Amino acid sequence: MTLRTLRHVIAFSAVFIVLIGQAHAAPKPGAHALDDVRILSADDMEGRGVGTPGGAKARAYIVKRFGQIGLRPQGKAFERPFTFKPKVFGKDVTGVNLVARIEGTSSSDKVLVVSAHYDHLGVRKGQVYNGADDNASGIAGLLAVAEAFKARPPRHTVLIVAFDAEESGLKGAKAFVADPPAPLAKIGLNVNFDMISKNAKGQLYASGAGPQPWLKPVLEGVARTAPVKLLLGHDTDALGKHDNWTAQSDQGAFAEKGVPWVYFGVEDHPEYHQPTDDFATVPQDFFRRAVATVVTATRALDDDLDGISRAAGR
Numbered sequence: 001m002t003l004r005t006l007r008h009v010i011a012f013s014a015v016f017i018v019l020i021g022q023a024h025a026a027p028k029p030g031a032h033a034l035d036d037v038r039i040l041s042a043d044d045m046e047g048r049g050v051g052t053p054g055g056a057k058a059r060a061y062i063v064k065r066f067g068q069i070g071l072r073p074q075g076k077a078f079e080r081p082f083t084f085k086p087k088v089f090g091k092d093v094t095g096v097n098l099v100a101r102i103e104g105t106s107s108s109d110k111v112l113v114v115s116a117h118y119d120h121l122g123v124r125k126g127q128v129y130n131g132a133d134d135n136a137s138g139i140a141g142l143l144a145v146a147e148a149f150k151a152r153p154p155r156h157t158v159l160i161v162a163f164d165a166e167e168s169g170l171k172g173a174k175a176f177v178a179d180p181p182a183p184l185a186k187i188g189l190n191v192n193f194d195m196i197s198k199n200a201k202g203q204l205y206a207s208g209a210g211p212q213p214w215l216k217p218v219l220e221g222v223a224r225t226a227p228v229k230l231l232l233g234h235d236t237d238a239l240g241k242h243d244n245w246t247a248q249s250d251q252g253a254f255a256e257k258g259v260p261w262v263y264f265g266v267e268d269h270p271e272y273h274q275p276t277d278d279f280a281t282v283p284q285d286f287f288r289r290a291v292a293t294v295v296t297a298t299r300a301l302d303d304d305l306d307g308i309s310r311a312a313g314r
């Protein structure tokens with residue numbers, strides 16, 4: 001082998017090693033989503049009740065996944081504890097939100113908050129409420145979005161937030177907006193996922209364009225090519241009515257503060273808030289498509305965040 005050939009071999013090998021390295025570092029966004037749901041909804045997570053060892057175990061898993069994806073915390077640590085009064089009586093409960101930050105590429109100062117709650121109902125009368133759809137599925141979607149934004153950075157700075165204590169009355173989200181890591185006026189949009197894995201008709205809803213019509217063009221654009229049937233709605237009845245989902249998950253805490261929001265989720269199903277909401281009852285093909293849909297939608301909403309903010313008068 002001549003010296004020149006040797007140089008070529010070395011150069012070629014270097015390129016090859018770099019390519020292998022990249023392929024290893026960046027699997028397709030959402031490639032872990034099914035595993036995330038399976039692990040978070042396994043019996044050893046004990047239904048992820050707020051303030052329980054199961055909740056702490058779920059949190060440790062999400063922090064580990066944040067690390068694998070290469071996320072950095074917003075501030076010193078991912079964990080942001082808060083306390084609240086229980087519904088009936090007793091000692092204050094401590095919940096812990098997890099907040100990661102991905103820097104945006106544009107000079108815009110608007111921030112996009114992408115969220116999903118990781119808590120569920122825990123163990124009741126000896127039964128584990130596994131909460132595969134509610135809301136291990138949303139956390140899996142959140143992690144897939146984080147993977148996508150690490151693979152190709154967002155235009156705006158994105159906070160990836162795993163909320164605790166949603167099932168206690170949106171307590172994690174309320175704590176977040178009461179003491180936000182970025183000024184509320186700079187939060188251009190909250191995109192929230194809660195139950196995205198299960199629908200007999202293959203339908204996923206994007207809620208929010210009713211009261212915030214400026215969201216319609218982006219969401220309709222996403223719906224045209226989405227791999228699920230993406231419908232707009234559940235946001236036009238009087239607030240508090242069953243069919244208006246505004247206050248039914250963490251986006252409600254943002255809406256209350258006047259922060260624009262979009263919610264992705266499915267209609268209730270027989271397993272809703274039942275011990276049967278476990279991994280075995282998740283239709284895997286629909287769930288994969290739903291994850292791809294929320295990844296595409298969140299990218300589109302980031303791309304258009306300045307326009308959305310202007311239209312919203314922020």
Ligand SMILES: [Zn+2]
Nearest residue numbers: 134135194195
């Ligand atoms: Zn939920």
